[in-house]
Amino acid sequence: MAETEEKQSAGNIVLVTEGGSIPNPHEFRLINAWSLSLTLAIVSLFALCLIWPEPYLRILLYLPDGILVTFQITLMSICFAVPLGFLTGLGRISKNRFIKLVASTYVEIIRGIPLLVQLFYIYYALSRFVQISGITSAVVAISVCYGAYMGEVFRAGIAAIPRGQTEASRSLGFTRYQTMIYVILPQAMRTILPPVGNECIAMLKDTALVSIMAVPDIMQRARSFVGTTYLYFETYTVIALVYLIITLLLSKAVSIMEAKLNYYDTKSR
Amino acid sequence: MTQNPDNTPVISMRGVWKYFDSLPALQDINLDVQAKERVVIIGPSGSGKSTALRSINRLEEIDRGKIYVNGQDIMDKTNDINLIRHKLGMVFQQFNLFPHKTVLQNLTLAPIKLLGLDRSEAEDRAFALLKKVGISEKANVYPSMLSGGQQQRVAIARALAMQPEIMLFDEPTSALDPEMVGEVLNVMITLAEEGMTMICVTHEMGFAKTVADRVIFMDQGQIVEQGDPNALFDNPRHPRLKFFLNHIL
Numbered sequence: 001m002a003e004t005e006e007k008q009s010a011g012n013i014v015l016v017t018e019g020g021s022i023p024n025p026h027e028f029r030l031i032n033a034w035s036l037s038l039t040l041a042i043v044s045l046f047a048l049c050l051i052w053p054e055p056y057l058r059i060l061l062y063l064p065d066g067i068l069v070t071f072q073i074t075l076m077s078i079c080f081a082v083p084l085g086f087l088t089g090l091g092r093i094s095k096n097r098f099i100k101l102v103a104s105t106y107v108e109i110i111r112g113i114p115l116l117v118q119l120f121y122i123y124y125a126l127s128r129f130v131q132i133s134g135i136t137s138a139v140v141a142i143s144v145c146y147g148a149y150m151g152e153v154f155r156a157g158i159a160a161i162p163r164g165q166t167e168a169s170r171s172l173g174f175t176r177y178q179t180m181i182y183v184i185l186p187q188a189m190r191t192i193l194p195p196v197g198n199e200c201i202a203m204l205k206d207t208a209l210v211s212i213m214a215v216p217d218i219m220q221r222a223r224s225f226v227g228t229t230y231l232y233f234e235t236y237t238v239i240a241l242v243y244l245i246i247t248l249l250l251s252k253a254v255s256i257m258e259a260k261l262n263y264y265d266t267k268s269r
Numbered sequence: 270m271t272q273n274p275d276n277t278p279v280i281s282m283r284g285v286w287k288y289f290d291s292l293p294a295l296q297d298i299n300l301d302v303q304a305k306e307r308v309v310i311i312g313p314s315g316s317g318k319s320t321a322l323r324s325i326n327r328l329e330e331i332d333r334g335k336i337y338v339n340g341q342d343i344m345d346k347t348n349d350i351n352l353i354r355h356k357l358g359m360v361f362q363q364f365n366l367f368p369h370k371t372v373l374q375n376l377t378l379a380p381i382k383l384l385g386l387d388r389s390e391a392e393d394r395a396f397a398l399l400k401k402v403g404i405s406e407k408a409n410v411y412p413s414m415l416s417g418g419q420q421q422r423v424a425i426a427r428a429l430a431m432q433p434e435i436m437l438f439d440e441p442t443s444a445l446d447p448e449m450v451g452e453v454l455n456v457m458i459t460l461a462e463e464g465m466t467m468i469c470v471t472h473e474m475g476f477a478k479t480v481a482d483r484v485i486f487m488d489q490g491q492i493v494e495q496g497d498p499n500a501l502f503d504n505p506r507h508p509r510l511k512f513f514l515n516h517i518l
Contacts, residue, residue, distance in 0.1 A: 167328055168365035168424075172379040172431060173354040182378060186369045264369050264411040 038248045045241045055231050059222075059238045066221030067242070073135060073217060074204045077142040081203070082196065084147030089154025103151065110148035116209055118145055123213050138210035146203050150196055157192035158184060190261045197254030201247050208243075218242060277340065279304050279435060279466055280325060285334035287320055287490075294320045295331070296490040302435075302468060307461050309477040309498070310470045312487035313513055318470045319439050321487065325468070326350075326357040326437060339434070355383065358428030362440040364420040366412040372399070372423050373408040376430045384431070391430075398426040402456050418449030422456055429460075436460065438469040474517065478502060486510045 048056040091103025110118070123137040132140070161184050169179040211220035222239045226232055278301035287295035294317045302308055310318040323329040325336060327343050327350050338357065341348045367375050376395035380386045386394070399405040402422040404415075412420055421441055428436060438457065442450045454476050461467055461480045471477065477484050478498050485495040486507070494507045505511045 162363075162365075164361060164363050164365035165367065168359075168361060168367070171326055171328060171354060171357070171359035172428070173351045173383050174379065175351055178382065182382065183367055187367075190369075264413065 034248060034252065038245065041241050041244045041248065045238070045245070048237070055229065055234050056238060059225060059231070059235050060242075062225050063218055063221050063238070063242060066216060066218040067246075069135075069215065069220075070204065070207050070217040073138050073142070073207045073210060073215070074200070076139045077146065077203055077207075078200050080139065080143035081146040081150055081199075084143060085150025085196070086154050088147055088151025089158060092151060092155045093158060107148045107151050110145055115141065115145045115206055116212075119209055119213065134210065134213040134215040137213060138207065138215055142203060142206065142210075146199055150199055153192055153195045153199065154188075157188040157195075160191055161187050193261055194254060194258045197251075197257065201250050201254070204250065205243065205247065276303060278302055278337075279339055280468070281335075281337040282321070282325070283335040283337075285321070285324065285331050285336060287317075287324060287329060287331045293490050295324065298334070298490075298492060300485070300492065302466065304434075304466055305464045306466060307480050307482045308468045308485060309481040309483075310468065310485045310487060311472070311474070311477060311513075312493075316487045317490040318487045320490075322437050322439050322468060322470050326354050326359055328359075351383075355431055356434045358431060358433035358436045360421070360424050360428055360436065360438045360441045362444050364412075364417070364424045364444070366420055366424055366427070368412050371409050371411055372404070372415070375412065375423060375427050379427070380430050394430055395426070398429050399423075401429075401459070402426045403452070416449060417445045418452045421445065421449075421453045425453075425456055425460075435466040435468070438467065438471065440470050440472070442471065442473055472517065474502065486513065488513070 045060070049060055088103050088107060091099045092107070094100045094103070113121075119137065119141045122132060122141050123134065126132065165183055165187065166179055169183040170176075174182065207217055208219040211217055211223055214220065216224075218239060222235050226235050229235070280300070280302040282298050282300040285295050285298040286293065296317075298317075298321055300308075300321075310322065312318045320329050324331050325338065325343075327336075331344065336343045338353050341353060343350060343353055366372075367378070370378060373392065373395055376398060377386075377388070377391035380391040380394060381388060396405060396408065399408055402425055404419055404422055407415060407419065407423075412423065415423065425436075425441075441457070442453050445453060450473070454473060457467070457469070457476070458480055467480075469476075469481075481498045483495060484498045484501045486493050486501065486505075486509075488509050494501065494505065494510050501510070502514065505514055
């Protein structure tokens with residue numbers, strides 16, 4: 001009975017939602033989807049800026065402040081969303097029925113409401129009671145939303161560790177808590193980290209939504225540029241390329257981390 | 270053993286019942302194991318022999334009855350089950366080595382964290398045990414690099430690193446390729462010769478004959494027959510044991 005459970009969970013299926021596709025770290029050919037996309041994006045951006053510095057270079061130079069804000073919001077959201085997701089994941093596998101119910105209800109509610117609606121709710125709807133700045137609203141909304149998504153990733157990653165690991169640890173005399181710290185989490189990290197990285201990349205893309213609340217991120221800078229110049233095509237072309245380059249680089253970073261985490265298993269892949 | 274001068278059993282199961290949903294997995298199990306005794310439990314699959322073994326260190330929670338380890342009631346909340354488990358080494362069918370730790374780290378983790386040994390003490394102990402089970406040269410590799418037989422020997426060494434008084438074996442050779450069964454059984458025979466108290470659930474009748482002081486035959490959650498291995502194998506009394514032996518031998 002326990003045996004079949006182990007076999008099923010050994011599949012390590014972790015739900016991956018949106019986010020950039022993570023390049024396979026064992027893919028060493030020079031031309032692959034990732035390198036081709038990155039090369040095309042960089043070459044296009046440079047070409048546009050060299051051939052028509054007006055307006056393309058001007059648009060690009062208008063953006064750095066926005067890039068900084070985008071990263072700032074993303075990083076702050078990651079700092080809250082990852083611990084929140086971790087706690088949610090633990091809550092969903094808790095033996096305490098109350099904690100489990102709270103965690104599951106949180107996930108159900110948040111997953112059922114679009115992020116844009118959550119943003120508006122915190123920024124506009126709640127303004128009747130509290131005034132929250134655009135950046136704070138953005139970080140709160142994104143953290144709460146992605147905390148729920150990541151809760152699922154953490155739950156699945158922890159559940160994928162065979163029950164025999166817990167039994168071996170408990171039979172040596174480790175407590176439930178020690179078992180989690182020394183045995184389960186170090187192993188679960190390996191399955192958890194790639195999808196969490198993926199969620200973080202998706203998060204960076206979703207920060208574009210905050211431009212609606214006048215937060216000066218990349219997208220908001222573009223909108224204000226367009227507002228004065230009406231250069232829709234040129235501006236949004238540059239914006240798309242900038243987002244693409246950032247997410248491609250980040251997804252490479254995630255895949256490198258993933259490869260490093262595979263140090264102990266010679267049989268995987 | 271010092272705490273048992275008057276031959277009180279180190280393990281005592283009294284009227285133990287265990288249900289899986291409404292199905293009784295253990296029905297009124299009574300079993301006393303003395304210090305240094307080697308007990309082998311045999312029986313068809315689903316007979317409750319693994320459940321009985323796993324209930325001794327509370328990996329399975331029993332529903333009725335009492336289990337005492339060194340006189341301590343393991344279901345009593347005032348007795349720390351984690352301390353009781355220090356004295357009960359367990360070896361699993363699927364080895365269950367920690368894949369993210371090297372062989373050496375598998376052996377030192379619990380002694381360092383639970384017994385407070387410092388690293389060099391724990392490693393000395395680990396190397397001595399690896400030598401004993403015959404794989405000292407593999408100390409720094411990860412378990413996935415080892416064969417099943419090697420992994421199971423490491424698992425035995427890992428349990429021994431806590432210096433338990435009693436070893437529980439749950440079908441330790443059932444997941445192994447036939448050519449690797451011998452190397453694991455040899456380690457277990459050495460342990461038995463050194464006077465380790467052992468309870469072993471197994472299908473290895475040869476091992477039962479050579480090592481066991483007492484063989485217990487379980488079927489349908491009950492102890493059906495028990496006794497000296499030669500008597501039990503040569504002169505089975507109960508028809509269910511006769512049937513079982515005819516089919517397995």
